[in-house]
Amino acid sequence: MKTMIFYVAGLLCLIATSAKAQTFEERAGVIARDIERITKEEKDSLKAEVETVNIQLENKAITKEEADAKKQQFAEQRARNIETRVAVQEEKLAQLVRDKVDGKVKKDKFRIVFNGSSKDTTITKELSYKRTTSQLVFALGVNRLVTDDKIDNDNFKWRSDFYEWGVAFNTRVFRNNNLLHAKYGLSLQYNNLRPDNDMMFATEGGKTVLVDSGLDLDVARLRYVNLVVPVHLEFDFTKKQVNGDKTYFPTHKSFRLGVGGYTGFNVKEKQILKYSEDGHDIKTKQKGDFNVSDFVYGVSAYVGYGEVSLYAKYDLQPVFANNDVDSNNLSLGIRFDFN
Template sequence: MKTVTFYVVAALCLLATKLNAQTFNEKVEEISKNIENITKQEKDSLKIEVDKVNNMLINNEITQEEANKRKQKFADKRANNIETRIAAEEEKLSQLVKDKVDGKIEDDKNAFTIKFGNKKDTAAVKDYAYRRTTSQFVFALGVNRLVTDGEIDNDGYKWRSDFYEWGISWNTRLLKTNNLLHLKYGLSLQYNNLRPDNNMMFDNVDGKTILVDAGRELDVARLRYVNLVIPAHLEFDFTKKRVTDDRMYFPSHKSFRLGIGGYTGFNVKEKQILKYKDDGNKVKHKEKGDFNVSDFVYGVSAYVGYGEFSLYAKYDLQPVFTNNEIDQNNLSLGIRFDFN
């Protein structure tokens, strides 16, 4: 009777601990959902505001010029709201990663047991044994280049043109008794930066986004556009299965990995940042106008590596700018981490 009582108390204590403590992956997933909800809320609100303006225009309550001004005002407000609210979530994520590095956050265990006395008294409270679907926190960074007519533009942009991506992914083993094939899918934010060289900046001229002379010496010129995407890859994981106590286990991200797939999503925001000196004073100018960045994004991507680290490449199949006479597509090369 005492032994049974001890089992029950131990199980209840362990269950309470699990219920009260969020794991790292759960917290990352929560932040990702918050960002998705923020974007949806603000875009839905903008649609309502624009519809009201359109109704006023139809009823001749305002002029076309006044309607355009109001739409731009609402668009700027919603873009600023998205930026401010997402920045708060990004701060949470940064602190979360720091806490994980410092060991302050509980890891997502695949299995746990409670042992009492000898082997005969061992009780498995719950055994996940390398679940068929696992989750990872994804972080990637590298350089961006525009591709025009199959040629990479290495002259018009600085090497510091960069990208970084973070999100959460799920990895599902496709075969019941083989560890080679996995389906990897998730949700990511891709931050793309283009940094023109030679004191050039982006400008919307007659509906086309082109590089123009800034007319001054620039310390920084950067166009940033952020995409919320759903990536999906067929992953080949060469991690060997394990057999222990006549049981078969399928660990992942422990050996060479190769992923081939793509992504699709939409543009969240775009802005240009200029930094320069004016009469000895440092000036930082942000412009959140319409640079004709494609609203809808889709592309192909691949990675190859070992364990949690891999080399990463992605290529946007849609042009960066929608109305330009010559299509320019973004190519990104870098490194990627899948924290299992």
């Protein structure tokens, strides 16, 4: 019995040690998969609930108005579930980033080569750069809606903004050439649209439109969050380093250019309104379905020096799925790739 207890205790210690020793990329990957699983579970549940309502409507057990009300109720509940459950994972990811900044997360080990001989007792230590490295990505900037091939500056404030953060992997394409790299990873994109002139978003007949709020609004903001997989072809002009018969390929030390795109899906959306009424500051959050496209794909590019770049991305799919006129989101900003 004692042997079994010691065995179990040892096994638990081994598991705990292994979990503790996970790298930043491994832990971030687990969190990203959890977010994807949560979103899929809630959306699958919503589809089943809507199908049940449709069956009731076909059997004339409920009216169309009752069916629409039930669908709206289910959609709002599932949206709240996603937001609540994803918020837990986002906090884990934020804590993981803080731990990495504080040096509490295991780093990828670099290889140390010791050279020596019986005639020469001098020992030299060399750093071997990996062919695949990882970076923490953070970007922020402004958003603009493009409608009928024109940027809509009339209905939205300049403070419409975005920010993005995630993890990226950078693989040198050619073994002995440092110019071309494949860059890929996982990111959360937070997009904010801020209507002007006391306007707000509303859904009418399955379409999303701007309407007069009837309020003196201090803040009106529609936020939608996308989980995406970005893929870029990166040109890195960092020079290789030669030390004797060894050649090393550092990255993010010179001029860089990246072109590519991204694909993913929407994980949540909500509208926030702030205004004053009878001397009181009021803040409301409207959660649910604002007809934001479930799936997202687009093109993106960046150009810069070292770890800092100018960054642009453009959603090829419309922001709102069922509108008569398509509006696509254009983002311009600054991007940081922290090694």
